[in-house]
Amino acid sequence: MTALIDDRDALSGLLTRTGRRDQGAFAELYQHTGGRLFGVCLRMLRDPVDAEEVLQEVFTTVWRRADGFDPARANALTWLVALTRNKAIDRLRRRREVLLDDPIDLDRMMDERPTPPDDAEAGQEYVRLQKCLEALEPNQRRSVRAAFFTGATYKELAARCQVPLGTLKSWIRRGLIQLRECLES
Amino acid sequence: MSTAPDDDPALRYAEYVLGVLDADVRADVERELASSEAATTAVELWVRRLSPLAAEIAPREPPPHVWLRIRSALQLDASAREQPRSRRPPFPENLRFWQRLSLATSALAAACIVALLLVARHPAPAVPYLASTLAQTDGRIGWTATMDISTARLIVVPAAPELHYRPRAGAVVDRQG
Numbered sequence: 628m629t630a631l632i633d634d635r636d637a638l639s640g641l642l643t644r645t646g647r648r649d650q651g652a653f654a655e656l657y658q659h660t661g662g663r664l665f666g667v668c669l670r671m672l673r674d675p676v677d678a679e680e681v682l683q684e685v686f687t688t689v690w691r692r693a694d695g696f697d698p699a700r701a702n703a704l705t706w707l708v709a710l711t712r713n714k715a716i717d718r719l720r721r722r723r724e725v726l727l728d729d730p731i732d733l734d735r736m737m738d739e740r741p742t743p744p745d746d747a748e749a750g751q752e753y754v755r756l757q758k759c760l761e762a763l764e765p766n767q768r769r770s771v772r773a774a775f776f777t778g779a780t781y782k783e784l785a786a787r788c789q790v791p792l793g794t795l796k797s798w799i800r801r802g803l804i805q806l807r808e809c810l811e812s
Numbered sequence: 813m814s815t816a817p818d819d820d821p822a823l824r825y826a827e828y829v830l831g832v833l834d835a836d837v838r839a840d841v842e843r844e845l846a847s848s849e850a851a852t853t854a855v856e857l858w859v860r861r862l863s864p865l866a867a868e869i870a871p872r873e874p875p876p877h878v879w880l881r882i883r884s885a886l887q888l889d890a891s892a893r894e895q896p897r898s899r900r901p902p903f904p905e906n907l908r909f910w911q912r913l914s915l916a917t918s919a920l921a922a923a924c925i926v927a928l929l930l931v932a933r934h935p936a937p938a939v940p941y942l943a944s945t946l947a948q949t950d951g952r953i954g955w956t957a958t959m960d961i962s963t964a965r966l967i968v969v970p971a972a973p974e975l976h977y978r979p980r981a982g983a984v985v986d987r988q989g
Binding site: 650653654657661663665666667669670679682683686687690700701702705708709712716719720721750752753755756760772774775776778779781782784799800803804806807810 | 823856865869877882885886888889
C-alpha cells in the first residue's frame with residue numbers, strides 16, 4: 628500500500644472523483660496516500676493510537692470535503708498533507724500533558740534528514756525548499772524544521788530546546804521571512 | 813535581516829501553517845479564514861511553501877482496521893475495500909471481520925468453546941451491529957458479544973453477571989456453571 632503514485636495528475640484525479648462520491652476512487656486514494664499520511668501522523672503525534680485516530684479523521688474529512696478540492700489551485704498531495712498536519716496539530720493542542728520534559732537537541736537532531744528522499748521523487752518544490760532552508764542561519768533552519776516535524780507551540784519548543792521564548796520566536800520568524808524571500812526569488 | 817519580524821502581520825499565517833501557535837491564536841486564525849479570502853490565499857501560499865518538507869517523513873503502513881473504521885464511519889459499501897478487484901458480497905466480508913475478532917475474544921474466554929451464532933439484525937446497506945453468544949464448556953451461554961460496526965467496537969457482556977463477579981474471582985469463569 629505504500630506504493631506511491633506521485634504522478635500528481637493521477638492523485639488529483641482520484642481526489643476529484645472522491646469529491647464526486649466515487650467510492651472506488653476513495654479506496655484507491657487511501658491505498659496510495661494512506662501510508663504516507665500515516666507516517667506524518669506518527670511522526671507528529673508519536674503515539675500509534677492517536678495516529679490511527681487522526682488518520683481516520685483525515686480520511687473521513689477527505690470523503691466529506693473532497694468536493695472543495697480545486698486541482699487548479701492545489702496539488703492533491705499537498706492538500707492531503709496540509710489537512711493531515713492540521714488535524715495532528717489540533718490533536719496535539721487538545722492533549723492535556725505537554726511534552727515539556729521531552730528535550731529536543733537542536734544541535735544534533737533537527738538537522739538530520741531521517742529519510743533523505745529521492746529528490747527526483749520528492750519533486751521540484753522539495754528541492755527548492757531544501758535549498759532555501761540550507762541558506763538559513765543554522766538556528767533558524769533547525770528551529771523551523773523542529774516546528775514543522777513536531778507541531779509544537781513556540782512555548783513548548785522553547786522549553787524543549789532550552790532556549791528563551793523570545794530567542795526561539797525570533798529564530799523562527801526570521802527564518803520564515805527569509806524562506807519567503809528565497810522561495811519567491 | 814532588515815525586516816523586523818514582530819512587525820509583519822502576514823507572518824501569522826506562516827506560523828499557523830507551521831503549527832507553532834497555541835490553541836487560542838490558532839482558533840482566531842481559523843475564524844479569520846472562514847470569512848476572509850485574502851487570509852485563505854495567504855495560508856494556501858504558505859502550505860505550498862512548507863508542505864514539501866513532509867517528503868522527508870518515511871511512509872508507514874497503517875494497520876488494516878483503520879480503513880475498516882473509515883469505511884464504517886462513513887457507512888460506505890463494503891465493496892470499496894483495500895482490494896477493489898476482489899469484489900465480494902458485503903455480508904461475508906463483515907462475517908470474516910467478525911470471525912477474526914471472535915478469535916481475539918476467545919483468548920479472553922479461554923475455558924470456553926466459542927459458538928458462533930451470527931445474528932444479523934439489519935440487512936444491507938448498512939449493518940449497524942452483529943451479535944453472537946459465547947458458550948461455556950457445558951454448553952450454557954456464558955456471554956453475549958455485540959459488534960458495533962459503526963464504531964468498530966466489540967462489547968462482551970456476561971449472560972449471568974453474578975457468576976463472573978464473585979469476590980476474588982476476577983475474570984475467571986466459573987466452569988461448573
